[in-house]
Amino acid sequence: MRGMSVPSHAGAAERAEVPAPLLICEHCDTVYRRRPLARGETARCARCGALLERHHGLGPGTMLALVLTALVVFVEANAWPIVTLGLNGEQVSTTLWGMITFMWKQDAQVVSVLAAGTLFFFPLAKILLLGWVLLFARAGRRAPGFRPVMVALHYLHPWTMSEVFVLGVLVSIVKAHLYFDVVPDPGVFAYAVLVVLITVFAGIDLRRLWELVPERPA
Amino acid sequence: MSALPRAHELGLIGCHVCGLVCRDAPVPDAACPRCGSPLHRRKTASCARTWALLIAAFILYIPANVLPIMRTASLGDVDDNTILSGVVELWVKGSPDLAVIVFTASILVPLTKFLVLATLLVSAHRGSAWARLQRARLYRLVEFIGYWSMLDVFVVALLTALVQFGVFSLVAPLPGVIFFGLTVVLTMLASMSFDPRLIWDGRSDDD
Ligand SMILES: [Zn+2]
Numbered sequence: 120m121r122g123m124s125v126p127s128h129a130g131a132a133e134r135a136e137v138p139a140p141l142l143i144c145e146h147c148d149t150v151y152r153r154r155p156l157a158r159g160e161t162a163r164c165a166r167c168g169a170l171l172e173r174h175h176g177l178g179p180g181t182m183l184a185l186v187l188t189a190l191v192v193f194v195e196a197n198a199w200p201i202v203t204l205g206l207n208g209e210q211v212s213t214t215l216w217g218m219i220t221f222m223w224k225q226d227a228q229v230v231s232v233l234a235a236g237t238l239f240f241f242p243l244a245k246i247l248l249l250g251w252v253l254l255f256a257r258a259g260r261r262a263p264g265f266r267p268v269m270v271a272l273h274y275l276h277p278w279t280m281s282e283v284f285v286l287g288v289l290v291s292i293v294k295a296h297l298y299f300d301v302v303p304d305p306g307v308f309a310y311a312v313l314v315v316l317i318t319v320f321a322g323i324d325l326r327r328l329w330e331l332v333p334e335r336p337a
Numbered sequence: 338m339s340a341l342p343r344a345h346e347l348g349l350i351g352c353h354v355c356g357l358v359c360r361d362a363p364v365p366d367a368a369c370p371r372c373g374s375p376l377h378r379r380k381t382a383s384c385a386r387t388w389a390l391l392i393a394a395f396i397l398y399i400p401a402n403v404l405p406i407m408r409t410a411s412l413g414d415v416d417d418n419t420i421l422s423g424v425v426e427l428w429v430k431g432s433p434d435l436a437v438i439v440f441t442a443s444i445l446v447p448l449t450k451f452l453v454l455a456t457l458l459v460s461a462h463r464g465s466a467w468a469r470l471q472r473a474r475l476y477r478l479v480e481f482i483g484y485w486s487m488l489d490v491f492v493v494a495l496l497t498a499l500v501q502f503g504v505f506s507l508v509a510p511l512p513g514v515i516f517f518g519l520t521v522v523l524t525m526l527a528s529m530s531f532d533p534r535l536i537w538d539g540r541s542d543d544d
């Protein structure tokens with residue numbers, strides 16, 4: 120079996136790419152010929168109804184601006200306290216990392232790790248990696264490490280949960296409100312803005328970035 | 338089926354990672370020329386992996402619901418909350434709207450995921466042609482709603498960090514929340530390892 124693939128693996132891979140502008144539905148494997156989409160138009164699969172492609176008005180420059188804004192807001196959302204509780208004049212507030220370290224100390228390390236990953240490391244990695252790719256794409260170039268970065272972005276995609284956390288803060292406020300004085304702190308507003316930004320650039324089709332900056336022969 | 342040809346009928350294969358359309362070469366360990374990921378027609382051992390993850394998730398789901406997820410103590414008064422009792426408390430004392438949201442995220446969504454994925458697995462295994470479009474839609478729904486179940490885990494974590502008033506009021510996490518967090522991760526992995534292309538395949542081929 121191995122003998123077959125030995126001669127010039129790279130050459131064989133080069134020929135594997137199909138030149139015609141085709142598109143395959145990820146959900147059912149139906150093949151389509153690609154057509155240019157009008158502004159705001161989306162293409163859906165005729166067999167299974169999944170989204171195939173959507174038109175993108177945003178250029179790399181605009182996307183980069185969005186990602187950099189998200190980075191600033193992300194830093195604020197993490198640095199500022201989220202909520203303050205008051206009881207008998209005593210006050211307790213926490214940040215995201217306060218929550219993560221506290222769960223660790225309370226013998227809930229699994230929860231601590233889940234929160235650190237889905238609310239801090241993965242969103243941060245997503246913002247930084249996307250920013251890195253776009254920084255170079257703006258100049259029409261491929262960023263160093265483009266390939267592994269794009270693959271990492273693909274796998275990171277389902278594991279960022281900032282929007283769930285914002286809903287969680289809301290539920291916590293309502294629950295705590297029964298017994299305590301609750302003051303939402305700037306962190307929660309930064310989080311709300313972050314979620315809006317994340318929703319906007321969640322629409323960025325990673326597959327389009329592959330085409331935006333074509334590979335150059337070295 | 339010539340109007341809507343499928344990839345294997347044209348000798349094509351779409352990269353699962355970057356979407357590039359490639360020729361389906363009869364080479365073992367073929368890799369995508371654009372992103373370098375291994376090319377395969379269907380997700381590897383999709384049904385077996387999805388079953389394994391789904392069953393593991395279901396096993397953990399039992400202690401996640403039976404065991405309390407959070408302890409609230411105030412002036413010697415100790416109260417242990419399960420997921421369901423948390424929803425009830427929210428309904429009675431807080432806001433019914435949020436109780437509905439938490440009930441949906443913590444109870445309805447995980448149960449829907451178990452039911453939908455098991456149905457998809459059984460019907461895909463049989464190569465059933467029954468309600469294909471509806472099954473495809475159900476899969477996309479499950480993929481979309483899955484991670485919202487983490488809601489209760491974050492609520493417990495945040496309340497624990499905030500409610501620290503010594504003898505007056507304390508909140509601590511209990512093992513149920515750990516099982517619940519793991520259940521959510523496992524159900525997410527299960528829905529990711531299911532290959533929706535199998536819904537449209539005549540008989541199950543799992544390579
Ligand atoms: Zn489709």
Ligand SMILES: [Zn+2]
Pocket residue numbers: 352353354355356357369370371372373374
């Ligand atoms: Zn690829």
